[in-house]
Amino acid sequence: MTIERVAVVGAGTMGNGIAHVCALAGLEVVLVDSDQGALDRGVATIGSNLERQRSKGRISAAERSGALDRIESATALQRVSQAGLVVEAVPEIADLKYEIFDQLDRFAPHDAILASNTSSISITAIASRTQRPGQVIGMHFMNPVPVMKLVEVIRGLRTGDATTETVMALSRTLGKVPVEVRDFPGFVSNRILAPMINEAIFTLMEGVAEAEAIDTVMKLGMNHPMGPLALADLIGLDTCLNILEVLHRELGDDRYRPCPLLRQYVAAGWLGRKTGRGFHDYDGGR
8 A cells, every 4th residue: 555645643843743744754744733822833843944954965955845835724524535654643532532543534535544542552552443443553653743853653452464564664754763663551662661751750859969960870871872861851741741651551561650749840840841840940942
């Protein structure tokens, strides 16, 4: 199956990044979000990120303008009706994803593949909300999408071979490196990453060291490009909390119990870079 048109549902950080790489690869893209303001911000972000790539010589001016011309935006979910692949990129809330997939199953072409960018929620459970479980799959892109090469391709219990092969091939077309993994809580990336971030937050809460010191130890001592607390701020502390709650609930293991300080920061609205404050302060351009 050849994919020529992609619909991306959700215009936030991950959604606009997925739309960006699809359009730059020559695919026609419709970016869907019920919030017109979010759509406008998403399209503006794509434009500025493409311009950054052009200014660094990574793409030409013609490639930038061509990618932008291939992206249209819509507030109605019915606009997925001509897509060969729909990628859902809404917040990491299971009930919200289930509701979206129930609607996508009705609006998308009968032969379309329905993919979720979920970072922890069961693909099998999402697929069960549709009449096409063999055509439902996980495409977990990494943030920031235009830069990071990895795509975790997650097969649900009933995901078909043809669906998997099509998504693996498309991921390569996007310039990504797809890795097939089983449908298990947290998959590979967050099964390993989330406990590390959580332990860094416990280390901060218990007063072992300040945030900057914790991140410096991991960067210089473990050769990580970014410290775990700065990475949590980039991901979004609300997303980190959602992932840990899924892992804790589904695996029943207290090593995934979210740190109380993480819950407190989320309750305070300190969600990381997107709010200007998380474990680090981003006001003033930091």
